[in-house]
Amino acid sequence: MRLRGIISAVFSVGFLLACSTISYASVSCANEYQKDKTYHLVGVLTERNTGEPIVGAVVRIGENYLWDVSDENGRYFIDKIYPGTYKLEVSCLGYAKITMNITVDATHDALDLTLDENSLALEGVMVTAEQTKDGLNTSISLGRNALDHLQMSGMSDISSLLPGGKTVKDPDLTKENPLSLRSGGLAAGNAAFGTAVEVDGVRLNGNASFGGMSGVGTRNVAVDNIESVEIVTGVPSVEYGDLNSGMLKIHTRKGRTPVNVVLSVNPRTLSASLSKGFDLHNNRGIINASGEYVRATNNLASPYTSYTRGNFSVGYSNTFLKALHFEAGFTGNIGGMNSKDDPDAMKGEFEKDRDNLYRFNTTVSWLVNRPGITSLKFTGSVSYNDKKSSQRKSIAEAVTKPAAWSQSEGYFLAANLPAGQYFQDYVDDSKEVTASASLKYNWYMNTQNGLSNNLKAGVQWNTSGNEGRGGYYLDPATAAHGYRPQVYADYPYMHNTSVYLEDELKFPVGRTKVELIAGVRYENLYVKGSSYKGTNSFSPRFNLKWTFSDAVAIRGGWGITEKMPSFYILYPKQDYRDILSAQFSYPGGGSAYVFYTQPFKMEYNPELKWQRNQNAEIAVDATVWKTRISLVGFYNLTKNPYKYAIRYAPFSYNYYALASGQTISSENPTVMVDRNTGAVSVIDNGKAVNLEKKYTNTTFVKYNYQSNGAPVHRAGAELIVDFPEIKPIRTSFRLDASYAYTYYVDDTERAYYSDGWSHTKDPNLSYQYVGIYAVGGDLKVFNGRETHSMDANLTAITHIPSARLIITCRLEMSLFSLSRNLSRYNGGDYAYTVTDEGLTPTNGNIYDGNSYTAIRPIKYMDTDGNIHPFTEFDAANPDLDRLIVKSGNAYTFAQDGYGAYFSANLSVTKEIGDHVSLSFFANNFTNSRMAVTSKATGVSAVLTPKFYYGLTCRLKF
């Protein structure tokens, strides 16, 4: 694997250098004769209706090659432009963007442009997701109009705008709903964990979280302050690391704006926000400030469980000396979950989860515009996420209960928890800290003959740590049985440094145009004291686009992306098993318990590999009879998904109890425990009583260790068709659809021991064998799954600019979804069919789905720790046959899935004058609750979203 990585890296670097050399040779030659021939571009930007100059608009040429920001008088000036044809782009917050092609063969001294204020009175307003124009990879973007029309309460709602995307069933901020791109609905391979989220270039990640690999939470991101969103599902630029299956890029508002007030309400969520972009005048820059308050409840009948988001942000941006653009921002969120008991229950219990976030970020872009260097960009950020959770439980016990807290191995007398009523206050203090810094170098060259080259290189550093105290009890005497401290702050920070190099080459081929991006990313992960191997890796990525005409282009890409582990996988929790080895009661309601504590050895797996994705896609973008069509096919392969594996080892302990006739008469006996043997002596009113050793039990202890699962395959197709507007009815239609296929089989070894079973021969002893199965994860008769699904949406968009009204009606169609459990091992089926009553094989086909099935362990471990293959003879041995696992039903391997079902959503946005805008949505407004039937079980279910509605009012002044 390592060799393959090196080969791929060498190949990609070589390819990259070849591209760069050829292109630079061409570009240099082309430029040689026109050395010193550069021109400039000057103009004034004004507002169309008022004629007032527009301050702070960004004028870019050549896709960020050169830029300027308009000054107090709306004037811009771009100098030292090499001759050529460029794309000119003018954008300013609150105005419709202008994009045009411009040929620079002489100085333009008066390229004055007028901008329209963004409103529904303009033609061509987009309220659906758009495939990013000129992109080589698949990415879709949403502007403010689309976001306003969608009326999101959280970023996870955005998934409904992807091709074939479905409305979130229960829009509910009380649950974190991480985004998972191109996952096909399958969580295997940690799909959500591999989806990256960035806000203004600052990566949100849960790498410093000890709480699992569920993906990045986005509900603390304010939605009203977002200007645009980009969702990259294709092969991303090598500039982006620490991801697998795509990324969400959020851009907040920056620029001069009026006061914006947004009030939203829907059955579960209330929100209010205020924002304003202040112009400090005299080129002193712009300050953007915003605040948003959201309160969401899950159950209308019980408002005692709620999520609150109190988000605020302040940002400053300015351009100095016409070449140095500076941005700095501070964002905070104060809020979180608050679940408390209904006061009528009078228990006084609650659960509070903070979600307080403080983030600082800065960017400095320096437009150098010298030979060999066009620009430099530095970004830095620090983020602090306080996720302290508190839980109060009301406990009432009839007698004292034991609590084993020992962190050493051996026999120990347990502490006694209080009898009667008391509160148990548990706190989990997690304070995730991330910091990053990066420097990006850019060299752009262009020629008049259509050849251009853009070389990008950069170095990045980021670190993640946790300054939290971990889990603890406010009153240590009430700590629950089995509690052990885990101080998060004791774990070392994870540092990631990366270097990347990427070249973008555009050149004409006859009347067609070819664009190629090739890059490679090198990453190194460093953890102090770590014994992990293979922390260095290369990720090559390529994208190619061939534009045959304005109407047809094909594009494709291939690349590798890598997801860093989170602390959850990097630092497995030290666990303990406390085995009750003696107990007795004495007068007054007291009891003594002795536990044998066995720390689960925390094993680092030096062979752990970082989770990697191979992404590939091919696409056609075409315009036929004014109908824009985009069809993408993709294949993603997730290798080495992170997981925990389990091992067992035998161990023995002694069990002691009072002998027949023995009693303890003292209300306050002294108990002594031999740490090594477990022997218990009691001083009872001055008399020694020795508990009787009843038996020595051999059981098995579990070891968790980090591991990698089997590969997960995902493939699919995405289609977007935008039909031209039907003028008489001012309506256009969009059809978007997706087909997804997923497949995985994890036949890695998984040990399983039933703690509960009794020994087959000796009463009171534990079961004497551990089964080792080829099932990878949970013990089931299947070890894989295959799914197919197809979804489509048809959206009618009616836009009446004169009425400043836009209405969309979207028919959501789930055309089919099919799934089947798989069982594979050693090239054949792992499971086999058995009789309904017993475990006798019947030699049937498991995939007929009409028979009970079973799996046998591939090996088993005995109480001496010896591992034996599981044979036919063992299958007939009554001591071992119970290791055979039988399916719970006869349809485990039957083709499952559902047929088609439909629902429709309605959204309306209406602007009233220049200051007021209203939006209304009704999801599943026909209340379509059609039942669909499971192909395997015959059980019906309603899968359409519930009827749901909401209203938003926006004021601008």
Place this chain on the structure above:
Amino acid sequence: MKRLISIIFCLWAFASCTDIGSRDPYADGLSRLNIELSAENEIESYAGTEVKVANVKNSAELVAVADEDGIASIVLTGGVYRLSLSSIIGGLRYNASVDKVYVGSGETNVRMNLTEVVTRDLVIKEIYCGGCTKRPVQEDKYNADVYLMVHNNGDSVTYLDGLCLGTLAPYNSNGANPWGKAPEDYCPVIQAVWQIGGDGRAFPLAPGEDAVIVVYGAIDHSSQFPESVNLNNEDYFVCYNATYFWNTALHPAPGNKIKPERILDVVIKTGQANAYTFSYSSPAVIIFRAKDTTIQEFVSSAENVIQMPGSAVDRVVKVPFEWVEDAVEVFNGQSTGNRKRLVPSLDGGYVTLSNTQLGHSLVRRRDEEASAERGYEVLMDTNNSSNDFYESDRQLLHK
């Protein structure tokens, strides 16, 4: 306007003249249910035998009376019904029950197979499983205080040595039954089989005497929670095994008065839980003794311990009917989806626990006549819990 009033008047006049008394306006919603009674042995006449017909949804109960040939016919509204019978016919007691009888339009025919009831001396006198509350300490449920009581209904001393205890799958009466209905040739005992130890003569139970078997918590619960009971008593038996059921919340160390020899053994554990699973709302409880073998030998045979349909890892012990000393079917009063787990020969009916956390207990009725006659407490035993049990608003051990 006049025209409209005339039309309305005509319609009213026409409607008034219509004879609705000539037919039953509800007839369209009624259906006939024909129940055919049959028994393995020849019965001369079934005349007068009553079959209880209970609507599972609204608990409305009707009685159908059989004719000489064993045909009981009744007219009902459509719905799902449960049929039960417990009668003395020709001097012998018979039980029968049929679950989930769908009565729709038209006639419905059902056959009920009567089984002869064989009663034993040892009976379950009380099942306290629903728990109570922690008042006044706290407004919360308390269910760590489960016990049952057995009683010697016979006229001679019986020994509890070797007596086994278990509950049937599914745990709750409204749970999905993996067999569809009660298996016809064995009792599927789930999770574990408990057994009272002894040498055969260690634990005598005289006629009319009771013995308490504590399932959860052989401690004094009432010291903190007055609605509960004191289960720390030297005469009580206790289900306790720290190796298999180490959950100290439900299985705390037996109280200081509990004698070690009165702690039951686990014969086999077939489930996964760290606390013995005894339904709070609706257990199906059996007490039994192995015959012609030992229970240990019996469970060592693979054919007697089978995997439970619907579960990948849980297994059940197939206890033969003839081993059962007594069995009680408890239904969940909060559910309309209750289904019988015990065959009619073991329990022809059921006793309903209206709800958990009420401190209620299910208690066998006293046979006053027999008690007076024999001079010790004799309890009703028709192998039909519907007749034999009632829901008491307090545990018998409550003080």
